[in-house]
Amino acid sequence: MAYRNGTYIAFHANDTPNPTESDMKYYNTLRMWKVREDSDFSFINSHEKTGSVRDTSQKETLKRSLRERLNNSKNMILIIGNTTYQDTDWVPFEIEHAVDVCKIPIIAAYPAYTSILAPSELSNWWPKSLADRINNRTAHVIHIPFKQNPITTAVSQFNFDNFPLGEGLGYYNREAYINWGLINN
Template identity: 50%
Template sequence: MAYRNGTYVAFHANGTNRPGGNSDIDYYNLMKAWEGKGDDDFTMNNSHDKASAVRDSSKKATLRASLLERLRNSKNMVLIIGDTTAQDDGWVPFEIAAAVDTYEIPIIAVYTQHSTPIRNPAALRPRWPAALATRIDSQKAKVIHIPFKKAVLNDAISQFSHNYMPQNSLWFYSDQAYKSFGIDG
């Protein structure tokens, strides 16, 4: 049995691995920078660092196997939801399906365009990939919906796992929790 202590980060790369484009890779790179900084308390045991790297030229089957290995060793998934995530019809839907259906890990849905508390996750439905919407509708996915803010993300990563899931598909933090993170709104 796999030792499940990693955080798997999924994002719509929009066909590129280069920062600065129309992709959510910039947010993933920011998370890695927070982790590498070392002078604050942001911690993330990145599942992508635990398995062999694959190049863009790798065969689809090789990439698929590597992604599944990373998910198998993960306690949760951070799904970065940006402007183009809902249009992804490739790897993000595959990653969501495997995370929920096969490995039964919670999803931390992080919205890049939000810096204030999220109190009505259902209103964000237009941003969801179909694979997420289907699993939210069926209540199969256990999802916490949060803004892309370091303190909130750090708490969600440390709190939610395959052993401690959000209570439902549309879970969100209370106003009191947001105040403890220093976020009003």
């Protein structure tokens, strides 16, 4: 059995190699937070636990690598940007494997928000594979803004043995956002 201590990060790459034109910029932000000496942000990146695979690899080779990374993960950060709902291949595949096979919680992180107190209002941002699993209550999801403190908290709090409450519509309360300095008292 795999040692499931990693955090898998999924994002829509928009079929572009330019990271500034896709949600890859947010993935790179996570990596930057991790290496900064003045930061307490820490996680084990599942993408760094296996050999790298080039985007030009055969689809089945990519799927095999992604499955291996997900199988070694305790949770998944799903970066939900402006175009994530349009992804019809990799993000849905990652969500389906994470929820249906690995049974890991999803940390849905939204770059466009500073607080999330009503996640159901964000359903138009969700890829169909996520919406289906939230609606049929198989996905365990915490919805948070793409901010360092909520991500740090969620990554350390939720795993395959500890799911967010809310049957797919989990969120942190107003007090948590006040403590993180993201909303005023």
